[in-house]
Amino acid sequence: MNFDDIAETGRRIRAAVGTVVVGMEGPLEFALATILAGGHVLFEDVPGLGKTVAARSLASALGLSFRRLQCTPDLLPGDVTGSYVYAPDTGEFVFRRGPIFTGLLLADEINRTTPKTQSAMLEAMAERQVTVEGNSFSLGTPFHVIATANPIEYEGTYALPEAQLDRFMVRLAVGYPDPEGEAEILLSRVRRRQEAADVPAVLEPGGLAEVQQAVERIHVDPDIAAYCVALAAATRRAQHVAVGASPRGSQALLLIGRALAALDGRDFVRPDDIKRVAVPVLAHRLTLTPQAWAQGVDPADVVRSVVAGVAVPPSISAART
Structure with missing residues (x-):
């Protein structure tokens, strides 16, 4: 698959999802780029903005199997990973797989379940496997998690730990649609004549893995990698920050930058690709000082100031444009 094909596939996926999800072009592009980069997505915004519909629509367009996990305070780790159950016909305990064994898992309202259950997803998200009673089970590939969280309601919720x-x-963040977009949401519901919305598959099963392999061929200049490192390092020295972004943050900048380049039909990464995703990649990785937290400092503003203060490299890739 060449990069023009990837760009065309990306346009078709966004168009298919856009028939159902209105007014989320920017977040959907970043979510798609994250999946192409092999990562996981956290949608954090107020209820009713279409986050769940967006996740389900992306799964359909990408040709992935989809499972939805409604996170509640009484959810147990075994409800996520699966557990051993007794089989009377054989007299043995057999492993029954949980909803995490899927192509795309939607963890809806993830901050409503306990830290113990949240942690059941950590191994899966990092290593694509789960361990139950000492036995490891592979999740296969592709495997992605899209989680949603409500940032305005704290009663009965458990904040996600930094890890x-x-x-x-x-x-x-999705944000409220403009009046025209909100009107289109209503009219789209009227035209469907039903609540459910079907999104056709753009990729065949296995197609996403092929696109992800093609993204791995994107050229990255050493100065682009150094720029990602410089941005992550600058967050560690920034005012109001107690703990800055880890090397996982700089790697995420680079990986999503490659995916954005592929969606644009390019075989190389520009500095602008990195700058575009700096806030969604780095802001949630910062731990503010108690004083900054009390003053209401927004981590996104900290990242914007860091991006403004770090020199953009005279990239060879930029010169190729």
Whole structure:
């Protein structure tokens, strides 16, 4: 698959999802790029903006199997990973797989389940496997998690620890649609004449893996890699920051930058690709000082100031344009 084919496939996927999800072009592009980069997505925004529909639609367009996990306080780790159950016909305990064994798992309202259950997803997100009673089970590939969280309601919720936030390659906010977009949402529902919305598959089963392998061929200049490192390092020295982005943050910048280049039909990464994703990649990886937290400092603003203060490299890739 060449890069023009990837760009065309990306356009078809966004168009298919756009028939159902209105007004989310930017977040959907970043979510698609994250999946092409092999990562996981956290949608954090107020309820009712279509985050669940967007996840289901992406899974359909990408040709992935889809499971939805409604996170609640009484959810147990075994409800996620699966558990051993007794089989009367054989007299043995057999492993029954949980909903995490799928191509794309939607963990809806992930911050409503306990930290113990949240941690059941950590191994799966990092290593594509789960361990139950000492036995490891591969999840296969592709495997991706899209989680949603409500940032405005704290009663009955459990904040995601930094270790789990770091497993998400990006954290995205949807935002309210403009009046025209909101009207189109209503009219789209009227035209469907039903609540359910079907999105046709753009990729055949196995097609996503082929696209992801093609993204791995994207050229990266050493100065682009150094730029990613410089941005992550600058967050560690930034004002208001107690703990900055880890090397996983700089790697995420590079991986999504490659995916954005592929979606644009290019075989190389530009500095602008990195700058575009700096906030969704780095902001949730920062731990603010207590004083900054009390003052209401927004980590996204910290990342924007870091991007403004780090010199953009005179990239060879940029010169190729």
